[in-house]
Amino acid sequence: MRTLAIDIGGTKFSVAGFEDDRLVVRHSAATDRDAGPEWMCSQIESVFSSWRFKPDRCGIGFGGPVDFPTQAVTLSTHVDGWAGFPLVERIERLTGVRAVMDNDANLGALGEARYGAGIGAESLFYMTLSTGIGGGIIVNGNVYRGADSYAGEIGHLNVEPDGPDCLCGSRGCYERMCCGLWLERDYGKPAMDLLADPGFAEKYVVYLARGLKAALMLLNPGRIVIGGGISKAGDALFVPLRAELGRQMTAWSRARRDVVPAALGDDSVLWGAAALARM
């Protein structure tokens, strides 16, 4: 089976072709945030048209809430113009095959569960730590979406009740305290540069661990996988994070704390989109 996988994010977008479980062709480029959905569709069209890849199915990961049963983009939290845009219909017209779409964090979770760092774990919590923060939950090998497709939205958990205002209208949200966009605005440097300073990392992981503690207490997942650009900081992030999580975790809880970086790098969502399309 040949599968076309598309990952539409606020910073970049990627298109890939899979033959069964093999990634055979891939293209990635920066997203023009102000250009909107029509621009995005034309970019995907020009990439797809330049390939001789003829898919049987298509899977799409979108960087914002997706109502899964109706396959509709609910909104994009970082870019205007996407709410209600008929993305699935447009991709089906372009490719001539059936397309299915989900939130990118859900598909990152599915990709890592099936092909990456989550192999062997029946349940998984996946978090993308990047421009923003997204979460995905895998139970018994499949995505848990909740009653209204909003499960796993960990980014707006309040980790600092008197913290600074978040774009969502609340204060001290997980995303507000920990995501790349705000780190750069608050401290004037990219997250990677900031995390090179162990003193900064030590303070940062206090907030980061608060969100993961919530996930552990609520879900007791077999593994926590962290993807996204900031996860590439490696040991500079994961060593202090594991230590801080150990300090914060409720003493009587025997819930495992298996926290690892994503194994599929920038392609977790593409692998998950391909897996979803094949279901």
Ligand SMILES: [Zn+2]
């Ligand atoms: Zn918020």
